[in-house]
Amino acid sequence: MSKVIFTDQDLESWVQSRKDHLVKMLLEMVAIPSENKPPNGNELPMQKYLEKALTELDFDTEQYALSEVVGLRTHQAFWGDRNYTDRPNLYASKKGKGVGKSLLFAVHADVVPGIPGKTAEDPFQPVIIGDRLYGRGSNDMKGGVAATLLAFQYLQEKGIHLLGDLSFESVVDEEMGGANGTLAGRVRGNRADAAIVPEPSNLRVCASHMGGAAWRITVRGKGGMGFGGEDLRNPVYGMAHLVRAIESYQNDMQKRKGFITPTGESQSPAVVLSMIGAGSFEPGMADGIPETCMIEIWVECLPGESFAALESEFIGAIRSVSSLPELAGLEVDWELITRFLPGSRAETPLTNILLQQAEEEWGMPVGAYTAPFACDAFMFNCYSDTPAVILGPVGENAHAPDEFVDIESLIKLTKIYITAIVEWCGVESWR
Ligand SMILES: [Zn+2]
Known part of the structure; x- marks a missing residue:
């Protein structure tokens, strides 16, 4: 050759x-x-x-x-x-x-x-x-x-x-x-x-990569001002429960799913709460309860985990919080906004060729990584x-x-x- x-x-x-x-x-x-x-x-x-x-x-x-x-x-x-x-x-x-x-x-x-x-x-x-x-x-x-x-x-x-x-x-x-x-x-x-x-892998050769999906989660309440003694329900408080549940999902999941990189750092899938919104900052709106509160969230998983597995784990957590008495009178729904699943692994001798060349540039052995992104x-x-x-x-x-x-x-x-x-x-x- x-x-x-x-x-x-x-x-x-x-x-x-x-x-x-x-x-x-x-x-x-x-x-x-x-x-x-x-x-x-x-x-x-x-x-x-x-x-x-x-x-x-x-x-x-x-x-x-x-x-x-x-x-x-x-x-x-x-x-x-x-x-x-x-x-x-x-x-x-x-x-x-x-x-x-x-x-x-x-x-x-x-x-x-x-x-x-x-x-x-x-x-x-x-x-x-x-x-x-x-x-x-x-x-x-x-x-x-x-x-x-x-x-x-x-x-x-x-x-x-x-x-x-x-x-x-x-x-x-x-x-x-x-x-x-x-x-x-x-x-x-x-x-x-x-x-x-x-x-962009920071010059690391990655034969595998994370998977992930993003959801928009909406909590609907009953907004406005209670002039006539209406029973209003503020969706922001309901969302606060969900956000805390997401934080504990993240902590628990990262304990279960971490792994060690070739250079000894520990790595685990990310959970990114990227957007939260409710109400309006328009003048005159400060005394009204908003109708909805919305978040967008990106949830990663390890190479090989299927969409069905991630969905049942993450959406399962959301579902169980939605049925708590604290969220009574609020409606919770979710919509998938994108997905890169499953994360995958490449089986090819090209990995070793790239690794050899990359290690020349690094001037030391670095090993093959899992890309920390989908x-x-x-x-x-x-x-x-x-x-x-x-x-x-x-x-x-x-x-x-x-x-x-x-x-x-x-x-x-x-x-x-x-x-x-x-x-x-x-x-x-x-x-
Ligand atoms: Zn890209």
Whole structure:
């Protein structure tokens, strides 16, 4: 089989010399507001940007609508009711020159809605401070996309002909649609011997990842002012019971479901109470009881736990609190707003290849991790024969204000990708 055909120094100096280009691509991509705002999303300009870049890198490209994918909507893993008009997936591929393993880079084009931060006041006007590039999507996941494009550019510039096929997929509606875009690629038959998902993993190789689901829980009472002695019921007090129950669910669940990472830190699934609202801050509303109180909550679970298991555990806890006498006269209901389930594990020798390259960059053994977040890799691992490993850059504040990616980690990531592509796909020749 092939062996690596460049020296570490060659690779290092080539990637370092393209740092400005890497940053330029990332600035351009972050400036594209490819926001996912259910039921709609604005991924199209990002797909066009990527299609142009990949065409210049000699890939065959095609955009396709999710509505064209036969069998998608009836698939057991399809979820929700989003609008996919003008939201195509992009698929790009380059045929190998012989017999070698195929590799797919699987990215998502969408970002969560932009939130102004202290640094990037306009989240789509990226800002560089020191080695950090701030802006919505810089970390999740346009940084990883920029590293992927630069890795492809290396292969093209060096005239490296891979034996196996190399492909790239950019899907829509990953962030909030429960990964229907990723499912579309699998149902359509865009397969490979393995896939890399460049979600921001802090340069950790993650062969498995958490699953999770988000619910909106509403407590309805009887609002207004009791001028006529009406029997009013304040839903906020009912919600307070639910919030305390959620806190104890979290404490109990994290004791049961923790595990130890390769570097000895303990890790457990997250429970995030992200939104709470009741009443109105309008003038003159201070003396009225609100009709409803609402929360949104994200609940994670370990790789392999099914939706049914998570639902019966979490919603079971909500249900038992709703029937307490303290909540008499209040109505409690819940609605699933997204889900990434189950969390999954990839069985592939690509993990070891990536680990070897990543450990070179770390300068020490780091081991394979479980990504402490949910993402679309489960669509590969559970519903296709393409196992997907997660490896992406270092950064912080994904989905929050002041999201940033560490530029130096993108340089390291590009080197890891290049070496892994060559090792995995094999090489015929180079100029
Ligand atoms: Zn992501």
